Amino acid sequence: MKMLRAYTILFAAAVVSMGAGSLAAPCLAQDANTGNGTSFADTKQVIGLEGLKHNVTGTLVAENGSLVFTKGKQKVVVPATSIQEVLTGKDTERALGGTVGTLTMFAPYGGGRFLSLFRTKIDTLSIQYLDPSGGMHGAIFTLTQGNALSAKKALLSQGARTSVPVEVEAVAQAKPKEKK
Amino acid sequence: MKSIRNLSPLVPLALALLSTGNTALAQDKAPTKMQASSIQILAVQSDEVKLPIEFQLALYENLIEQVQKANKFQHVYRDGDPAAANAASLVILHSNVYGFKQGSEGKRQVTTVSGATQIKVHCLFTDKAGKSELAQDVTGKVRFIGGNLRATYDFAKKVTQIAITNFQ
Numbered sequence A: 001m002k003m004l005r006a007y008t009i010l011f012a013a014a015v016v017s018m019g020a021g022s023l024a025a026p027c028l029a030q031d032a033n034t035g036n037g038t039s040f041a042d043t044k045q046v047i048g049l050e051g052l053k054h055n056v057t058g059t060l061v062a063e064n065g066s067l068v069f070t071k072g073k074q075k076v077v078v079p080a081t082s083i084q085e086v087l088t089g090k091d092t093e094r095a096l097g098g099t100v101g102t103l104t105m106f107a108p109y110g111g112g113r114f115l116s117l118f119r120t121k122i123d124t125l126s127i128q129y130l131d132p133s134g135g136m137h138g139a140i141f142t143l144t145q146g147n148a149l150s151a152k153k154a155l156l157s158q159g160a161r162t163s164v165p166v167e168v169e170a171v172a173q174a175k176p177k178e179k180k
Numbered sequence B: 001m002k003s004i005r006n007l008s009p010l011v012p013l014a015l016a017l018l019s020t021g022n023t024a025l026a027q028d029k030a031p032t033k034m035q036a037s038s039i040q041i042l043a044v045q046s047d048e049v050k051l052p053i054e055f056q057l058a059l060y061e062n063l064i065e066q067v068q069k070a071n072k073f074q075h076v077y078r079d080g081d082p083a084a085a086n087a088a089s090l091v092i093l094h095s096n097v098y099g100f101k102q103g104s105e106g107k108r109q110v111t112t113v114s115g116a117t118q119i120k121v122h123c124l125f126t127d128k129a130g131k132s133e134l135a136q137d138v139t140g141k142v143r144f145i146g147g148n149l150r151a152t153y154d155f156a157k158k159v160t161q162i163a164i165t166n167f168q
Helices: A002-023 A098-106 A108-115 A148-158 A166-174 B002-007 B010-029 B053-070 B082-086 B105-111 B150-166
Strands: A028-030 A038-047 A056-063 A066-071 A074-079 A083-094 A119-130 A136-144 B038-041 B075-077 B090-101 B117-126 B132-142
Touching (some): A038 A066, A038 B053, A056 A148, A083 A148, A083 A166, A083 B053, A083 B105, A098 A108, A108 B105, A119 B053, A136 A148, A136 B053, A148 A166, B038 B053, B053 B075, B053 B117, B090 B150, B132 B150
Parallel strands (some): B038 B075
Antiparallel strands (some): A028 A038, A038 A136, A056 A066, A066 A074, B090 B117, B117 B132
């Protein structure tokens, strides 16, 4: 009986968190100071920015000729002109992620497996840039669905370079995936 | 009975001989460590297979992070860093992806047995002149917990272990 109650609570929590996730609208705001910045809230830095841990969520801003990622007091600035490549992609992640998501694996009656069926669509943004000494770096971000192309556009407008134009990527992503 | 008595003093001798033989064999097997005080990690190439850019970048970044964490080399240089040219006893790591199977995190979590992601990489350690010092194939995998990019972390850990074992 206790197990059933725990399972019910876990399921309710999952449903609530999924609902809250879908309500969170992507934040696209023009920079008030310069009028040329675009910010993307709830961006996750998966790997690659110096001085930041993996998988931290913060705000990605393209302004004043730079890419700025802010997480609380931490701020990483990458000059847009040093960005050699910007590419976008699509992916999915568990609707219920993090530590709670991992703990659900131990839920009884395959509850964890059931919860992992609920997935959120996300966009990925990958950049390749050079540090002042010329060393190559790579960084990967995940954004809420539909924001990666806007972020790419914003970065290109600040001076970043790419081998695949935004229009080409937009067309490629609009095409349904071919089945193997 | 006599013959057993005659043989008994030989037993310790035989054991001693066996043990020295084993040590000699172990010494033969022990890898000779190569000298290198710094390493340059080049960007991961994928000439044979189409590898998504996020995997390419994650392989490279995880490699750098893991090798730095291991504290085996005095300097870890990135691809394109001009300071590497002046480094003494530098070893250069070239990585080329020759196999890639993108699994599915969802499938892994639901079925446990399917949906694994696998990246097969040919790693080559060379000196500054390009002379090959060590070549090995490494496979990065994620079978159960974690996203697909975790395979790049697994790969980086394995390559770092190879570097620790073979260089001093």
